Amino acid sequence: MKKHVTFFGLFALLTLGTASAQEKATFGTDFQPIRKDLVAWDAVRGEWLAQSMEAMANKRPTPDRNFPEEYTPAEMFSAMPSTTQDKVRSHIRRSSTTSDSLSRAQWSRLNSFTNRTPDCKPVMGRTYGDPHLKSFDGATYSFQTVGEFTLVKSGSGNVNVQVRQRNQSDDFSLNTAVAMNVGGDRVCFYANEKPDGNTSTPLRIDGEPVYIEGQNYYLEHGGTISPSGRNNYTITWPTGEKVKLDGSQTGGMGFYNIAVEIYPCTDTYDGILGNANGRTSDDFDVRNSMGGIASSNWNMGVFGSTNQRDQLLEKEYLAFLAKDFARQYRITPQESLFDYGFNQSTFAFTDESFPRVHRTLGDLNDSDFRRAQRECERRGFTGSDLSACIYDNGFLRIEPTPKPNIPDRTVGRQLDPVRTPTPNVNPGQKPYRERYPEPRVEGTPGGNNGTAVPRTGNTSTGTPVSSSDKPVITEREKPAPQNPENVGNSSTRTVSKETPASKPVETSTPRVYSSSGTSSEPVKPVKTPEPEVVRPVYNKPVYTEPVRTEPVRTQPIKTEPVRTEPKYTPPPSSNPVSTPVQRPASTPVSTPSSRPSTPITSPGRRGG
Secondary structure: OHHHHHHHHHHHHHHHHHHHHHHHHHHHHHHHHHHHHHHHHOHHHHHHHHHHHHHHHOOOOOOOEOOOOOOOHHHHHHOOOHHHHHHHHHHHHHHHHHOOHHHHHHHHHHHHHHOOOOOOOOEEEEEEOOOEEEOOOOOEEEOOOEEEEEEEEEOOOOEEEEEEEEEOOOOOEEEEEEEEEEOOEEEEEEOOOOOOOOOOOOEEEOOEEEOOOOOOEEOOOOOEEEEOOOOEEEEEOOOOOEEEEEEEEEOOEEEEEEEEEEOOOOOOEEOOOOOOOOOOOOOOOEEOOOOOEEEOOOOOOOOOOOOHHHHHHHHHHHHHHHHHHHHOOEOOOOOOOOOOOOOOOHHHHOEOOOOOOOOOHHHOOHHHHHHHHHHHHHOOOOHHHHHHHHHHHHHHOOOOOOOOOOOOOOOOOOOOOOOOOOOEOOOOOOOOOOOOOOOOOOOOOOOOOOOOOOOOOOOOOOOOOOOOOOOOOOOOOOOOOOOOOOEOOEOOEOOOOOOOOOOOOOOOOOOEEOOOOOEEOOOOOOOOOOOOOOOOOOOOOOOOOOOOOOOOOOOOOOOOOOOOOOOOOOOOOOOOOOOOOOOOOOOOOOOOOOOOOOOOOOOOOOOO
């Protein structure tokens, strides 16, 4: 039974894989007319845009830029002539309704930015100061909370911006960090606490510290980060949405004023900045577990009022925002885009009991109120923006924060033809490959069904090219990505422009002259087979590590001296005892004495 289940499971996986491959092939085939229109508009930029659109449809990294502009795919599309835009837009709409399910999803990703007509204007939502909210639809209020929240999230999931608010005191909080999903790249900025202890840069991309200053940074999936001034950044999505960050400080604590610009005509949105449906009355609604409206925006329009009754209502509404409204947009650990330190999560930055006291403009003393009012009016603030400015400057001496202007980089710029394609990549990063130096050229019909004939190798100098085989520039293999350089002791990515590899030199077909001196059409030379190149065999020397013998150190043996007790020898006796010596009998020996007892006489000579 298990064998049958395993067999059918493998068969189902194989069937799904085959169907997915066929659907991808269907999308690639249907996309070719769009590629043709884009390349006809601009050989280099059009080819890059075509490959970028294919990559976005399949959720893959976009190619390197080979032109001087820092445009995203959406910006490049908007820079095209309106006639070309209409052709591409019409083909995408038609294909998205007649394709299979997977292809429809791919076409829908392209439709999210190509379907914007001139009538589709961007709208802006903001969270700034200590902090104040201004929704996409224009509703304004104060949001004194501590935690991590969904600022705005699109229904397609392409845009997701989260904010972290920390307490500056018992009564006020600030935006100290922001995290976002930029078309597939996770980008975070930290004004105060850095998750890894690296204080040289506030920026983290996919968790890695990155330092940029005075130059654009290109994200892997087509977005860009553009610094402007000190600690100010503009992040642009590959589909055209933008986030503007303005760094500031108060009381020794850094924070960000955040502005988000979206296109409500091509997607749905939700978050503490509202739903961008054009109505302010439902921007701060709270939904129950069944999805219905549990609380409505019953007290809008009293912010900054000097009337005592309105101030009491305002404090009640501030409590509602800090509890019920804030709770439905607090992020979970699974939803979080932030980086965290050891043993941390979103709960480490959550305090649902904050603030202890809700403050209104009525709590300001007269001198601080008048001082802040003069400063804000001098800066040109009016209406609800004036009240927010007085609140920030009166309580915390925060510099007045006007509504930012996020310029359109495509306005007023002329796209000159690219004569020499040069990789436009992040400084210090080598290009993955030399992309799109020339337009694609379709091959002759017949043999390839009218498709381009790919080049299988570089043309050698002096080798004629057949007139039937037109050159085609194809995408080369992507080498292994280069490791980023390090700055100091940190793992911060840095950025020197690399010189692109030289293109192969192509030679023109030589003309053949007849004996009469007139030239004729090029004659295809007879190609002789190239001799087989015998590569020499290199014997790689074997490197042997020398054997290092460590000297054996012997410890000397320490012998303890043996102490022997001397034997006692008695002194000699005063009366020595002589020991008699035995002599043989034949030769008696007399022992002479000192004085003989009898004298010895010698016998006389006889007869003498």
